[in-house]
Amino acid sequence: MNKLSKENYIFDIEPDKYIDLEGYRAMGGFSALKKALENEPSVSIEEIKKSGLRGRGGAAFPTGIKLEMVRKNEETKRYIVCNADEGEPGTFKDRFIMRHLPYQLIEGIAIAAYMVGASKGYIYVRHEYPEVQLKLRESLEALKNAGLLGNNIMGTGFSLDLHIFSGAGSYLCGEETALLSSIEGRKGRPRVKPPYPTQSGLWGKPTLINNVETLANIPRIIEKGADWYASLGTENSSGTKLISLSGDVNNRGIAEVPFGITFAEIIEQFGGGPLPRRSVKAVNIGGASGVLVPPEMLDTPLDYNKCAEVGITIGSGAIFVLDDTRSIIKNVQNRVKFFLHESCGKCTPCREGLRQIDGIVEDFLEEKAAKSDIESLERYAVTMQQASFCGLGQAAGNSLVSSLVHYRKEYEEACVNDTDDVEKKA
Ligand SMILES: Cc1cc2nc3c(=O)[nH]c(=O)nc-3n(C[C@H](O)[C@H](O)[C@H](O)COP(=O)(O)O)c2cc1C
Numbered sequence: 001m002n003k004l005s006k007e008n009y010i011f012d013i014e015p016d017k018y019i020d021l022e023g024y025r026a027m028g029g030f031s032a033l034k035k036a037l038e039n040e041p042s043v044s045i046e047e048i049k050k051s052g053l054r055g056r057g058g059a060a061f062p063t064g065i066k067l068e069m070v071r072k073n074e075e076t077k078r079y080i081v082c083n084a085d086e087g088e089p090g091t092f093k094d095r096f097i098m099r100h101l102p103y104q105l106i107e108g109i110a111i112a113a114y115m116v117g118a119s120k121g122y123i124y125v126r127h128e129y130p131e132v133q134l135k136l137r138e139s140l141e142a143l144k145n146a147g148l149l150g151n152n153i154m155g156t157g158f159s160l161d162l163h164i165f166s167g168a169g170s171y172l173c174g175e176e177t178a179l180l181s182s183i184e185g186r187k188g189r190p191r192v193k194p195p196y197p198t199q200s201g202l203w204g205k206p207t208l209i210n211n212v213e214t215l216a217n218i219p220r221i222i223e224k225g226a227d228w229y230a231s232l233g234t235e236n237s238s239g240t241k242l243i244s245l246s247g248d249v250n251n252r253g254i255a256e257v258p259f260g261i262t263f264a265e266i267i268e269q270f271g272g273g274p275l276p277r278r279s280v281k282a283v284n285i286g287g288a289s290g291v292l293v294p295p296e297m298l299d300t301p302l303d304y305n306k307c308a309e310v311g312i313t314i315g316s317g318a319i320f321v322l323d324d325t326r327s328i329i330k331n332v333q334n335r336v337k338f339f340l341h342e343s344c345g346k347c348t349p350c351r352e353g354l355r356q357i358d359g360i361v362e363d364f365l366e367e368k369a370a371k372s373d374i375e376s377l378e379r380y381a382v383t384m385q386q387a388s389f390c391g392l393g394q395a396a397g398n399s400l401v402s403s404l405v406h407y408r409k410e411y412e413e414a415c416v417n418d419t420d421d422v423e424k425k426a
């Protein structure tokens with residue numbers, strides 16, 4: 001169950017292989033788009049809903065429901081946007097898709113555009129991926145020449161004008177509303193939700209915004225059917241997931257795994273386990289905004305609901321292994337500094353909370369902290385989770401909070417003594 005057979009891969013390629021248009025068509029590429037265009041959009045939307053596909057950008061929102069919300073909007077001018085900002089540290093799976101299988105992604109975008117009735121769209125690609133942008137631009141050109149993109153696709157009357165938009169180099173621009181503002185030529189800052197992009201997105205029009213991996217799943221679902229797709233995963237987490245595996249393991253890279261596999265199995269089967277004479281101390285799951293998990297929890301299956309029950313956020317599917325040579329506090333500090341750098345400063349809990357946390361974490365590393373500082377860290381992190389304006393601040397304290405639950409002893413041991421803060425820091 002936890003190994004995929006060859007015919008069940010969604011991203012069926014070897015790591016170094018680039019599939020060009022000819023190769024992709026030889027694999028059956030664009031037959032899903034043809035099939036979708038032969039039917040009413042609602043037929044494909046039902047198929048996606050039935051497949052149970054959930055967004056792979058982090059929030060795991062059901063994709064079929066999002067498609068339907070845009071489709072049913074009374075406004076007829078609609079947009080499609082592919083979120084290829086891939087800013088989450090430790091995540092590199094969207095780059096893998098765009099580098100190796102750009103045509104599968106674009107076919108998915110075209111099918112999704114047809115489903116929601118969008119005739120114009122953007123792929124918002126991370127500024128740090130210039131070679132990917134080039135490859136995608138070439139792919140769009142090749143598809144237009146082949147009559148598979150642009151005006152009157154396959155002679156069906158459906159048209160899609162698709163553009164590459166280079167990101168603004170900010171982590172926050174991956175947040176969907178900040179991303180839309182960035183395309184509109186404004187500062188990449190988050191907007192109030194609701195209204196959601198499905199109601200009022202790009203230039204106030206209903207907009208479908210999905211992650212690269214989400215959209216690249218669509219052709220295979222349309223081609224092989226919702227039942228096949230749902231059979232690959234678990235009841236509430238269907239299909240497969242691309243994992244970006246890094247850190248202290250023998251093999252780092254991308255793995256495609258079926259939902260239901262455990263984290264321990266991923267680390268062993270794909271990562272080849274910890275480095276020689278080392279053991280796993282902690283695993284960061286979900287990137288900088290994810291959590292730190294001790295080895296005892298690694299038998300948890302990769303499943304949105306089961307992970308949520310034990311406080312694990314799968315997020316974008318980044319897994320970073322820390323072995324017994326690592327300091328948990330130092331690792332947390334890296335994440336805090338990252339968020340401090342990326343916070344836009346608009347709201348107080350995130351702006352000030354991160355500054356306070358950064359100072360206290362520094363005290364722990366310099367052996368200047370007192371036991372009472374542990375409670376202060378907890379208080380700041382929880383306030384940020386509950387009161388920040390956007391997802392950045394709401395998730396920025398996740399690894400800190402989980403480290404205080406599972407590795408509290410490390411903080412306690414780093415405290416000098418129980419004297420009060422004034423005396424200690426003098
Ligand atoms: C601070 C922040 C950064 C984000 N960065 C990304 C990103 O780089 N790529 C992405 O697909 N989603 C990112 N998201 C999630 C998006 O806001 C949005 O949920 C996603 O594009 C929806 O697509 P999906 O339903 O296919 O997952 C980010 C969210 C937040 C709060």
Ligand code: SF4
Nearest residue numbers: 345346347350390393
């Ligand atoms: S939570 Fe942070 S990033 Fe988000 S709006 Fe507030 S200050 Fe900006």
